[in-house]
Amino acid sequence: MFRPNRLKKMLQTDSQPIGCWIFFSDGDSIELLSMCGFDAFIIDHEHGATDMAVLVEQLRATQATDVTCILRVPSHDPVYIKRALDMGVEGLLVPTVESADEARAIVAATRYRPHGGHRGVGYPESRAANWGLAELEYPANYRENLLIAVIVETRRGFENVSQIAAVEGIDMVFLGPGDLTADIADDFAALTKFGTYDNSELDRLMAEAEAIVSASPDCWLAGISRNAPGGRQLFAKGYDFVTPAADAWLLSDAARSVVTAMRG
Numbered sequence: 001m002f003r004p005n006r007l008k009k010m011l012q013t014d015s016q017p018i019g020c021w022i023f024f025s026d027g028d029s030i031e032l033l034s035m036c037g038f039d040a041f042i043i044d045h046e047h048g049a050t051d052m053a054v055l056v057e058q059l060r061a062t063q064a065t066d067v068t069c070i071l072r073v074p075s076h077d078p079v080y081i082k083r084a085l086d087m088g089v090e091g092l093l094v095p096t097v098e099s100a101d102e103a104r105a106i107v108a109a110t111r112y113r114p115h116g117g118h119r120g121v122g123y124p125e126s127r128a129a130n131w132g133l134a135e136l137e138y139p140a141n142y143r144e145n146l147l148i149a150v151i152v153e154t155r156r157g158f159e160n161v162s163q164i165a166a167v168e169g170i171d172m173v174f175l176g177p178g179d180l181t182a183d184i185a186d187d188f189a190a191l192t193k194f195g196t197y198d199n200s201e202l203d204r205l206m207a208e209a210e211a212i213v214s215a216s217p218d219c220w221l222a223g224i225s226r227n228a229p230g231g232r233q234l235f236a237k238g239y240d241f242v243t244p245a246a247d248a249w250l251l252s253d254a255a256r257s258v259v260t261a262m263r264g
Contacts, residue, residue: 005090005145007040007068007241008171011220016235019070021224021246022058025050029247031061040068042243045084046075046095052083056127059088070147076102078109082119085110086126091147093174098156100163107169110148112139147171149222153179158205162212165219172241173213174222177206214238 010017017039022030025048030041043050043058050058055071062069070091071084081092094106111117123129129138148169152161153176165173185199213221220240225231231244 003063003090003145005068005147006066007070007091008145008147010039011172011240014240017241018231019241019243019245020250021243021248023048023246023248025054027054027057027061029251030058031064033247033250034062034065034067038067038245040070040091040241042070042072042093043089044072045080046072052087055084055089056087059127063088068147070149072151076106076109078105078118081106081109082122085119085142085146086122086128088126088128090145091149093149093151095151095176096153096157096179097150097164098152098154099160100167103150103164103167103170106150107148107167110146110169111143115143143169149174151176152209153177154183155180155205158209161209162216165213165216168218170219172220172222173209173216174224175206175209175213176224177202178224180205210237210239 007017019040019042020033020038022033022041022043024030033041041062043055045055059069068090070093071089072093072095073080073084074095076094084092092110097103097106108117110119112119112121123138124132124135128142129135149172150164150170151174152158152164157164158180161173164170181199181202184201184205210221213219221238222241222243223234223239225234225242225244226249228244231242234242
């Protein structure tokens, strides 16, 4: 009855899973995308307009397949994290993590008190535990089954990435070159051409962080690309998980392609 985390299993076998960002606030589009071969979705609550009720609709639409659903939460708020976990997300992506202390606090927000955390006990009636039908399975398996990822995306975060990646319970570090560029560059207009940055400090920080996380024995390296060729380049550099697509990008790219083709 308890659903295993397929993404974690793929990462454990170096299978190079592919993810897609979900920014739309509906169940139909994510249901369609779940049939297209992606291994995981990152549902966005940091920049997206959705809420917990829509999240449950999206989880229901997706979890009929084996696609893993990760939620990017809007902040480090432990109450939001608790609610997301009780809804049944299989992973968390927490933005703007800058220190090992912040990473440890995130892990503590996901765990119950016997396991070193402070998460409130809601599994006897939560969707995550099949509304209580998996009341015994859930507390026995939730730590192993949950993927906890953090985004390192500021100069301070990159300077502390070694300590962040070493925190027990942090499974993945997602490098964010976009916000890093905004943090270190006087002019970050190159963001309009995602992934084409001309900044030597950014290149250095990215290369150093990639090497550090790749060498971490208990932490996977993840990154974002605007397209498949860029995603393949990240895999070739040693990334473990790559997101080369988003629902909004796929729709806009396809729509513009059709219009361009029709108008010559």
